[in-house]
Amino acid sequence: MNPSTLRIATRKSALALWQAEHVAALLRAAHPGLAVELVPMSTRGDEILDQPLATIGGKGLFLKELEVAMLEGRADLAVHSLKDVPAQLEPGFTLPAMLPRADAADAFVSNDWADLAALPHGARVGTSSLRRQAQLRALRPDLVLLDLRGNVGTRLGKLDTGDYDAIVLACAGLERLGLAARIRSRLAAPDWLPAPGQAAITIEARSDNPAALTLLAALDDADTRLAVTAERAMNHALGGSCTVPVGAWCVLSEHGLHLRGLVGDAATGRLLRAEGSSPSDQALTLGRKVAAALLDQGASDFLGL
Numbered sequence: 158m159n160p161s162t163l164r165i166a167t168r169k170s171a172l173a174l175w176q177a178e179h180v181a182a183l184l185r186a187a188h189p190g191l192a193v194e195l196v197p198m199s200t201r202g203d204e205i206l207d208q209p210l211a212t213i214g215g216k217g218l219f220l221k222e223l224e225v226a227m228l229e230g231r232a233d234l235a236v237h238s239l240k241d242v243p244a245q246l247e248p249g250f251t252l253p254a255m256l257p258r259a260d261a262a263d264a265f266v267s268n269d270w271a272d273l274a275a276l277p278h279g280a281r282v283g284t285s286s287l288r289r290q291a292q293l294r295a296l297r298p299d300l301v302l303l304d305l306r307g308n309v310g311t312r313l314g315k316l317d318t319g320d321y322d323a324i325v326l327a328c329a330g331l332e333r334l335g336l337a338a339r340i341r342s343r344l345a346a347p348d349w350l351p352a353p354g355q356a357a358i359t360i361e362a363r364s365d366n367p368a369a370l371t372l373l374a375a376l377d378d379a380d381t382r383l384a385v386t387a388e389r390a391m392n393h394a395l396g397g398s399c400t401v402p403v404g405a406w407c408v409l410s411e412h413g414l415h416l417r418g419l420v421g422d423a424a425t426g427r428l429l430r431a432e433g434s435s436p437s438d439q440a441l442t443l444g445r446k447v448a449a450a451l452l453d454q455g456a457s458d459f460l461g462l
């Protein structure tokens with residue numbers, strides 16, 4: 158029997174709520190007569206803001222409470238930014254839909270400077286992402302890199318009060334919040350790589366709920382799924398979590414998939430890069446192949462493997 162109501166577990170940040178509302182609207186449009194409700198909740202990842210994610214346990218922190226709500230029957234699905242979803246999902250859960258991807262580039266955000274090259278010597282740049290730190294360090298070894306956590310609004314507030322000369326955020330998040338005007342320039346592929354899965358919204362649900370999975374799969378975008386599958390397979394083969402500075406960017410063309418990967422060292426700015434192509438039905442193999450090429454160059458030194 159088909160459910161008449163789907164309840165969406167979501168974090169309470171403005172971005173999380175926007176994404177959950179977006180999915181709710183898409184589900185109502187895809188399934189007329191279906192009621193869709195939001196169940197907002199707080200996660201440990203949202204509450205511990207004074208330490209870098211890498212130290213406090215990584216991305217799973219943003220999912221745990223939402224998964225418990227699904228296990229206890231208080232919610233039927235959760236909506237996430239795919240880049241916050243660990244490469245290895247908790248057993249019993251699945252990702253029935255990957256939504257069409259938005260702009261996967263990072264954004265250089267500053268009130269005084271147009272782009273990274275314009276920053277004066279020794280400028281203070283805020284980001285707690287090791288991937289962003291490694292790429293900043295590679296391009297501009299002179300910069301002072303400072304931790305910066307919190308949701309998008311909090312981070313912009315800290316920039317505006319003068320704690321930083323510039324910060325780096327995801328273009329997708331800024332666009333969704335109506336803040337695209339804050340993007341001074343894009344930090345984009347192929348030189349600068351986003352996080353695996355960046356700019357894709359995903360839906361998580363219990364694997365044992367086939368009626369819900371069928372309804373949710375209506376929102377899946379096949380091309381996005383292929384690209385992010387390659388990126389996440391690469392990340393997984395590298396030990397994948399946000400405690401390691403990994404960038405990935407896969408595009409799909411008429412020739413198939415092309416994946417670029419990067420592993421960096423936030424302390425020194427050393428970057429290792431690899432890329433590869435495959436037919437579109439070989440996304441997992443492609444991800445593992447590019448990961449192997451990075452490991453061949455010595456990536457394990459950077460990853461603590």
Ligand SMILES: NCc1[nH]cc(CCC(=O)O)c1CC(=O)O
Pocket residue numbers: 238239240241309325326327328329330354355356357358
């Ligand atoms: N870690 C927080 C987070 N998770 C997803 C996004 C952006 C939206 C996306 O990638 O889909 C952001 C904010 C940021 O990195 O600026």
